[in-house]
Amino acid sequence: MQTALASFACGLLFGLGLLISGMTQPRKVLGFLDVFGTWDPTLAFVMASALLISGLGFSFATRRARPLLAVENLWPTRTDIDAPLVLGSILFGVGWGLVGLCPGPALENLASLSPRVFGFVAAMALGMVLHNVWQGRSVGWSNSGGPVESPLDG
């Protein structure tokens, strides 16, 4: 219960950050990606600020044995740069460039009740399920006790 409340509060803060910085608006994101047009530097400022604060917080977290409300810190463990990382990032980047929405802002924009946002989120969820099914077929984890917790990157 405490973990759920803490997660809710973090989701809320994260959403307020996206909202205040303007990053829920696809036009702002596409403006950043449009380096050959009228470039909008907003996303670079958002990311620099987020990196500074989360970097400080993470360096503090690495010096603690465990988190406050759970048994262990689930740091991602992978360090290799493999084909799925490269191919997946290309596919994601193409979709991001087409619409201007990545997963966080897409979910937050559900609050706008826009049918087009619901369509995007439904397609995004379907893409994730298709990946899970495909991954299940290729490595057979569905027969070995369900999905693996790590080594997600994020």
Add this chain to the structure above:
Amino acid sequence: MAGFDPWTALIGGALIGVASALLMLLTGRIAGISGILGGCLASGAPDRGWRLAFIGGLVIAPLIGGLFGHPLPLPEMPANWAIIVAGGLLVGFGTRLAGGCTSGHGVCGIARLSSRSFSATVIFMLAAIVVVAITRHVLGA
């Protein structure tokens, strides 16, 4: 540069950083939205609770923001439904294949100095820049 405000960008970014740091310090989890949602959609996921709670906070944020003078701007979406559906499928499948998105790789991954996440971020940004260059300046959409 229409509508560029460095201060709201820095303050909003700081809130994202605080949220990511707090999620790790409190629950030991990485604040990667594609991983959080993807984990919800996995069959037999044992830990949907905290994931749904995080997503709930994210979706409710505009209501709280609205009370403090930051209402959610109506998102400007493509007119063409085929682009919306294709974009959603690519973002969903691609982020899961890559193991993260803008938050998991772009913020949390780079913040913990992961070369894997740094590579992912450079690649998805370059891919998106190329797509926007084509749609806006070659096709002239």
